[in-house]
Amino acid sequence: xxxxxxxxxxxxxxxxxxxxxxxxxxxxxxxxxxxxxxxxxxxxxxxxxxxxxxxxxxxxxxxxxxxxxxxxxxxxxxxxxxxxxxxxxxxxxxxxxxxxxxxxxxxxxxxxxxxxxxxxxxxxxxxxxxxxxxxxxxxxxxxxxxxxxxxxxxxxxxxxxxxxxxxxxxxxxxxxxxxxxxxxxxxxxxxxxxxxxxxxxxxxxxxxxxxxxxxxxxxxxxxxxxxxxxxxxxxxxxxxxxxxxxxxxxxxxxxxxxxxxxxxxxxxxxxxxxxxxxxxxxxxxxxxxxxxxxxxxxxxxxxxxxxxxxxx
Amino acid sequence: xxxxxxxxxxxxxxxxxxxxxxxxxxxxxxxxxxxxxxxxxxxxxxxxxxxxxxxxxxxxxxxxxxxxxxxxxxxxxxxxxxxxxxxxxxxxxxxxxxxxxxxxxxxxxxxxxxxxxxxxxxxxxxxxxxxxxxxxxxxxxxxxxxxxxxxxxxxxxxxxxxxxxxxxxxxxxxxxxxxxxxxxxxxxxxxxxxxxxxxxxxxxxxxxxxxxxxxxxxxxxxxxxxxxxxxxxxxxxxxxxxxxxxxxxxxxxxxxxxxxxxxxxxxxxxxxxxxxxxxxxxxxxxxxxxxxxxxxxxxxxxxxxxxxxxxxxxxxxxxxxxxxxxxxxxxxxxxxxxxxxxx
Numbered sequence: 304x305x306x307x308x309x310x311x312x313x314x315x316x317x318x319x320x321x322x323x324x325x326x327x328x329x330x331x332x333x334x335x336x337x338x339x340x341x342x343x344x345x346x347x348x349x350x351x352x353x354x355x356x357x358x359x360x361x362x363x364x365x366x367x368x369x370x371x372x373x374x375x376x377x378x379x380x381x382x383x384x385x386x387x388x389x390x391x392x393x394x395x396x397x398x399x400x401x402x403x404x405x406x407x408x409x410x411x412x413x414x415x416x417x418x419x420x421x422x423x424x425x426x427x428x429x430x431x432x433x434x435x436x437x438x439x440x441x442x443x444x445x446x447x448x449x450x451x452x453x454x455x456x457x458x459x460x461x462x463x464x465x466x467x468x469x470x471x472x473x474x475x476x477x478x479x480x481x482x483x484x485x486x487x488x489x490x491x492x493x494x495x496x497x498x499x500x501x502x503x504x505x506x507x508x509x510x511x512x513x514x515x516x517x518x519x520x521x522x523x524x525x526x527x528x529x530x531x532x533x534x535x536x537x538x539x540x541x542x543x544x545x546x547x548x549x550x551x552x553x554x555x556x557x558x559x560x561x562x563x564x565x566x567x568x569x570x571x572x573x574x575x576x577x578x579x580x581x582x583x584x585x586x587x588x589x590x591x592x593x594x595x596x597x598x599x600x601x602x603x604x605x606x607x608x609x610x611x612x613x614x615x
Numbered sequence: 616x617x618x619x620x621x622x623x624x625x626x627x628x629x630x631x632x633x634x635x636x637x638x639x640x641x642x643x644x645x646x647x648x649x650x651x652x653x654x655x656x657x658x659x660x661x662x663x664x665x666x667x668x669x670x671x672x673x674x675x676x677x678x679x680x681x682x683x684x685x686x687x688x689x690x691x692x693x694x695x696x697x698x699x700x701x702x703x704x705x706x707x708x709x710x711x712x713x714x715x716x717x718x719x720x721x722x723x724x725x726x727x728x729x730x731x732x733x734x735x736x737x738x739x740x741x742x743x744x745x746x747x748x749x750x751x752x753x754x755x756x757x758x759x760x761x762x763x764x765x766x767x768x769x770x771x772x773x774x775x776x777x778x779x780x781x782x783x784x785x786x787x788x789x790x791x792x793x794x795x796x797x798x799x800x801x802x803x804x805x806x807x808x809x810x811x812x813x814x815x816x817x818x819x820x821x822x823x824x825x826x827x828x829x830x831x832x833x834x835x836x837x838x839x840x841x842x843x844x845x846x847x848x849x850x851x852x853x854x855x856x857x858x859x860x861x862x863x864x865x866x867x868x869x870x871x872x873x874x875x876x877x878x879x880x881x882x883x884x885x886x887x888x889x890x891x892x893x894x895x896x897x898x899x900x901x902x903x904x905x906x907x908x909x910x911x912x913x914x915x916x917x918x919x920x921x922x923x924x925x926x927x928x929x930x931x932x933x934x935x936x937x938x939x940x941x942x943x944x945x946x947x948x949x950x951x952x953x954x955x956x957x958x
Contacts, residue, residue: 318801329810374639418619438666438946442938444890446897450917458921545805548895553917564898567813579806586803 304598311594315587320369322583327368330572331361377577380568388577392559398468398580399551399558402541405478410485417486418493419520420450422501433490440487446549449480453553466555477554483544488535488542503527533597540589546581623667657875660951667947673940677933681760684753688738695744703740740925742915751907752930756937758902759909762823763888767881769827774834775877780843780939781835793839796832804829812900819902824890834880841873875952882945884950886938893934909934 343351352358359367371378377388420434421510456476457465464473503523509523548560555561559578566574691727721819739748806850808825815821845851846869854868870877895901901911909930916927 314797314801318798321798322806325807326810329814332814438939438942439935442886442942443935444893444913444938446894447913447935450913450920450927450931454920454924454927458924539819541803541805544803545894550896552898567809568899575810579810582806583803586806587801590801 307598308595311591314592318578318587319584323369323372323580324365326576326579327365330576372580376565377580378573380566380571380574382566382571382574388573391562392577392581395557395559395562398556399547399560401557402474402477402481402547402550402558405474406481406543406546407485407539409478410482411489411545413482414486414489415488415493415525419525420498421490421494421496423516423520425498430494434494437490437494438489440483443483444488445480445484445546446553447485449477449550449553452476452480468556468558473554473556477550477556480553480578481550484542484546488539489532492532492535493528496531500524500528526569527556530597533593536593537586537590540586544585618797653874657948657951661947664947664950666943668945668950670940670945673936674944677756677937677940678760680753680759685750688747688749690747690750695746700829703923705736705738708721738809738840739929740923740936742926743896743919743923746860746927748912752909752912752933755907755909755912755930756912756933758819758906759889759892759934759937762819762826762892762908763885766826766830767884769835770831770884771877771881773827773831773839774880774956775829775873778835779842779870782839783846783861783865783869789839796835796839799829799832802829805891805894809898810896817895817900817902819906820846821883822892822895822902830884834877834884836887837876838870838878841876842869843943845869845872879945879949879952882941882948886941886945889934889938889941909937 309427368434375389379385379387380391383391417436421430424430453465453476463476467473476520506519506523509519548564551558551561552564562574563578739752741747742751777792781789807829811823811825811828815825851864851868854864892908893913896910897914898907902908912930913927913934916930920927
């Protein structure tokens, strides 16, 4: 176990280093400079380049960059007049985290519910209905769903605000849009797992003892079916991360995703690099934790095999 | 060496030593029906799945319109005409039925066709530059599908080659190849795609390549698992004994026997690629005008969502239906190719 953890941590570091390097050199080859303003004189430009260390050789910039990352310094934004990238991330991440957590919680609860009733009422209209909802949730792109929600619920019915982030009711539509994929993924997964679990002999035993359906499902069925759900947490995290990009843009929510898109538009390299590294770090850590949890929860899993499935 | 004599006495095989076989015994050997090939068997099971059939039919319909749709009227996909901007949809046969929304009346109840003096019919309406949305959307569908199929094909080629070599040769080669995969698995695809598109200018080819760079990994893993399972089976041993070389074993036996998982994975790659391309368009890294994909048209639709919802509606519905169809077909194929599901 300890050997496994150490090798995994080694991999994590190496992967992260690879991403950092890749990000750095890609940004070097980017066309356009953040200081393309024609009003700047060459001397002013030079001063700016010097200030941001852009006049040094690439190799030195690279090592400086790596050293700075270990200190938690991701550089300063070009657009926001020298504000540290970590500070920008810190200010923005809160909103995205709330949105992401809300969607994950709502999505998981709804997904579990749908999956369980679909399995319990296998091959009935309820099962088919739940699975049709799941296919929709899985297939309809989140920005399309968000747009339709915004139009029907926000503009036509005027039930909920269509944009901005000024209170709980502002978060309802974005949360629904973002959680659709979570609901669908978990519902489908849970249904398959429950069907398998419900076919086991210990379920028959539990029923034979006279336990009611609720106890059988919750105590005997759900507990055992939940374990493999862990494996989809990795893909779900990625989906939530990319989801916040578009959802925050559509609903004008001042989160990290919205900032990332803005930075792409304005060639604000340090912010792009910083947010990329941040997202990658998040993903790597989540996958690591999931793999560890998997081994802890279910000792039958052979650790070296790893447990997670990849999905874009 | 002498032939050893086993029989000291001559036995006579007389008739009473034999019994006539009963009908039952004969039946046991008789095959009840014609033996099904892998394909026929899979097709039979696929046909039973309503969802998969529905998906297949919808995909054929979408393909038909993606190919023929742009030629169904006389407008070009990038013909701009500022006298006919923002027209709501109007269809000749359906204009009498007002609740369908094909009567050329916008959401404020104004007949834009009468107001602008336009006598032509625009089935899906026009956009803010007066381009016909019907032509544009099907042209966009064509490009989205093209990107998706191209990405899926490249994923397939790279993934199958990588996975099969890794599994077949095993040992140190497999070890090294698997370490590379393990690292790539730790990288969030979409981030890499975004970074690559930032550097390469967005275009059909660059978007496809950016998706393929990380996309082939899942195919490679699945093929590796499949071939690891197959390569020690007797038919491979038999073929090897008969003198088959590596190339023949891989291309003639191992890969054809992995076709099920290959097809299923590809089926799920296509909607993912359609989504990724649309996602890139949406965050401003998509195809540049005048070329349009479904993603860029959806993105354009957001600009005037409040006053001209038809621009978002049709492209949204078509991209959603495309994704749903491919997912349904993929699900159906997974069930019908998976021998464990056989009853």
